[in-house]
Structures are given as structure tokens and as C-alpha cells.
Amino acid sequence: MVDALIDDALRSGKHMVLVDIVAELLEPALQALKAPIIEKVGERTGRFFPSYFDHKIGTGIVAGAQNWLDAVRVAGSEERRQLDGWIKDMLADLRASSDYQKLLEQTQRAILDNPTMLAALSAIWDKIKRELIADTASASPRIGIIAAEIVRTIGRQLQQMPVVQDYLNIAIERVLVDYIAPWRIQIGDYIADLVAGWDGPKIAETIELQVGGDLQYIRINGTIVGALIGMALFLAGAAFPLL
Numbered sequence: 001m002v003d004a005l006i007d008d009a010l011r012s013g014k015h016m017v018l019v020d021i022v023a024e025l026l027e028p029a030l031q032a033l034k035a036p037i038i039e040k041v042g043e044r045t046g047r048f049f050p051s052y053f054d055h056k057i058g059t060g061i062v063a064g065a066q067n068w069l070d071a072v073r074v075a076g077s078e079e080r081r082q083l084d085g086w087i088k089d090m091l092a093d094l095r096a097s098s099d100y101q102k103l104l105e106q107t108q109r110a111i112l113d114n115p116t117m118l119a120a121l122s123a124i125w126d127k128i129k130r131e132l133i134a135d136t137a138s139a140s141p142r143i144g145i146i147a148a149e150i151v152r153t154i155g156r157q158l159q160q161m162p163v164v165q166d167y168l169n170i171a172i173e174r175v176l177v178d179y180i181a182p183w184r185i186q187i188g189d190y191i192a193d194l195v196a197g198w199d200g201p202k203i204a205e206t207i208e209l210q211v212g213g214d215l216q217y218i219r220i221n222g223t224i225v226g227a228l229i230g231m232a233l234f235l236a237g238a239a240f241p242l243l
Contacts, residue, residue: 002104004163006091015087016080023069030069034062 009015038058045054071079094100111117135141158165180187208215 003095003100004161004167006095007163008157008161010088010091016084019080019083019087020073023073027066027069030062030065034058037061 009018038055041058041061042049042051042054045057068079071077072083074080094103097103132143135143158168
């Protein structure tokens, strides 16, 4: 599924949307790191190197990085085209690697076994729960709109991604075979016992109330059709000896 999502992101160009988001997030961080960068430059050049040049070099590094971030976000720029090609080549090499599956498993274990990550995820989840509870208590909950959009998005993705369709079909089949099939006798006995305990007249009355009109149509239709067939058979039987 991860591979299918990566493939869909590359084909649709959504990976560059992620690049725009990351670039926007890095911009204020880069400006905040300007002073520490200048300080580190001074540590590398030594105490006898003029601080003016340390400031000049550090400022140039920040300005160069800022110019690159600006250029990356410009559609059709050379920097954006090069970054796009680099991402595609890197992911293509990664997906073709024999260690790709192992890397995904290691990443999953690293996340699940990291206490700091688990604590952070727990704190995030607590915050989300509070927000959800507050939203559902409001006059016009946004969660309903968002949930509907999520369902529609998942539906579109499933329609456009045969790989994920096959994965879900296999998963559903595996659940049915592994968990439901071994209990088919018990399920059948349960249904039989449940039906046997029903009150016949009460069930008939309930069905009459729910689908009475359709039942009357079926009865009339069955009577007429049955009578016509019976008459045809009777006439055929009476005419056969004469013929």
C-alpha cells in the first residue's frame, strides 16, 4: 500500500506539493538559524579571522539557501525541475532495491519501539480527542463535513488505484476465510435456533405490515398466472386425445 501511494503521488505530481509545504515551513526556521550559523562559521574560521567576514559568510549561506527555497517554489524553474528529477530518481532506486521491504519494516519498528515517539503520538492523540469532543458539541460540527470528504477521497483513490483494490480484496477474503469460515457450522446453528424461536403469527404480521402491498401483488399475480397455466394445461390435456 505504501508503494502504491508513492507511485500515485509521483504520477500525479503531489510530491511537489509536499516540497512546497516543506519549503514554506523551512523559511522561518532558516531565518531563526541565521545567528547560530554565523556563530558556527566563526568557530570554524578561528579566533584570528575577522568577525566581519564570519558574518558575511554566514549571511551568504542563509541568503543562498533562501534564494534556493524561493526558486524551488517557482513553477517551471530550473531548481524545481532538478529537484523533481532527483526525487523521482531517488524513489525509483529505493523501490527497485531489494532492501525496500526491509526498510519499511525497520521504519515501522523504529516508530513503534521509540518511547519518545510513542509519548509524542499519545500527546497528539489526546489533543485531537479534545478537539473532536469540542467540535461535536458545537452547533455545526466540522467533523461531519471532513468525514464525508475523507470517504469521498478514499473512494476516488480506490477507483484510481487497482493495486490498493487488489490489496483490500485479498485482505477481505483472508478475513472471511481465516475467521468466519471455521465458524460456519456454529453460525448456521445459531441462525436456525434463532428462527426456531420466532413466533410464526407475529413474524407473519410484521412482514405483512412492512411489505403488505408487494405481498398482495404477488398473491394476485400468482393466482392469475397459476390459473392461466392450469387452464392451458387442462385444455391441452383435453385436446390431446382428440388430436
